[in-house]
Amino acid sequence: MTQNILCEVSSCVHNVNQxxxxxxxxxxxxxxxxxNASNSEETxxxxFEPTS
Ligand code: SF4
Structure with missing residues (x-):
């Protein structure tokens, strides 16, 4: 499955080239x-894995 996940968490090892x-x-x-979350801020x- 093709996925296109945008994420601003640059401190995660999965963030491609940050x-x-x-x-x-x-x-x-x-x-x-x-x-259960009632808005996106509650997810x-x-x-996530830290870069260091
Ligand atoms: S795994 Fe890391 S880069 Fe991917 S969505 Fe989660 S926090 Fe963002």
């Missing part, structure tokens, strides 16, 4: 609180 594009084969997005990428 150009706001995700190079992971898949990502897992979760609620950042115990309840998080669990695939």
């Amino acid at each position: 150009e706001n594009k995700c190079g992971a084969t898949q990502i897992y997005v979760v609620n950042n609180k115990s309840k 998080d990428c669990k695939t």
